[in-house]
Amino acid sequence: xxxxVRRELRCLDxxxxxxxxxxxxxxxxxxxxxxxxxYIDAVLAKAPPAVRDAALAAIDTLAPHAGxxxxxxxxxxxxxxxxxxxxxxxxxxxxxxxxxxxxxxxxWQEIGFDFPLASxxxxxxxxxxxxxx
Numbered sequence: 001x002x003x004x005v006r007r008e009l010r011c012l013d014x015x016x017x018x019x020x021x022x023x024x025x026x027x028x029x030x031x032x033x034x035x036x037x038x039y040i041d042a043v044l045a046k047a048p049p050a051v052r053d054a055a056l057a058a059i060d061t062l063a064p065h066a067g068x069x070x071x072x073x074x075x076x077x078x079x080x081x082x083x084x085x086x087x088x089x090x091x092x093x094x095x096x097x098x099x100x101x102x103x104x105x106x107x108w109q110e111i112g113f114d115f116p117l118a119s120x121x122x123x124x125x126x127x128x129x130x131x132x133x
Contacts, residue, residue, distance in 0.1 A: 008038055008100065008130060010045040011052060012059075017041070019063035024089040026069055030110055035099025036092035042128035043088070058084045096123060100130065 009017055017037050024031035024040075044052045058081035065072040076082045096106040096113075108114070 009041045010129070011056070012037065012041045012044075016056065016059050016063070019066040020059050020085070022066035023059070023062055023073075023085055024092065026066070026073060027086050028089045028093045030107060031089055031093050033103050034093060034097060034106055035102035036089055036097070038099035038102070038130060039092035039095070039097040039125075039128070040088045042125075042130050043091075045129065055084060055088065057081070097125060 012020060020037040020040060021032060021035075024036040028036070040055075044055050047055070061079075061081040062073070062076065062085060065076065073082065093107050096108040098104040098106045
């Protein structure tokens with residue numbers, strides 16, 4: 001994650017952002033290229049405190065397993081913490097979000113989600129408070 005992306009984060013500290021980025025990439029390959037942790041941070045910034053606290057706790061629970069890949073996460077796959085992070089990772093990636101400073105491409109291009117109406121969609125992430133996305 002570039003330093004320009006780090007400045008955008010509002011809920012996640014650097015440790016949690018790095019763990020979340022690793023978790024997202026393991027759960028939804030391609031997440032690292034789009035900066036899914038920036039999207040999730042923005043969503044959590046607008047979430048009710050109980051939801052935000054639950055997500056932060058889920059990151060903390062899964063963080064020790066973040067670098068271990070799929071094998072490390074497999075035993076946790078049925079836990080509420082894993083399911084919450086998986087849902088956030090899927091939403092972040094498949095919404096076609098690309099964080100400012102992230103390499104991309106977005107999910108729609110990568111998975112071939114290309115039909116006439118999709119190509120005319122102009123994505124505006126300002127409602128999340130992510131500038132320049």
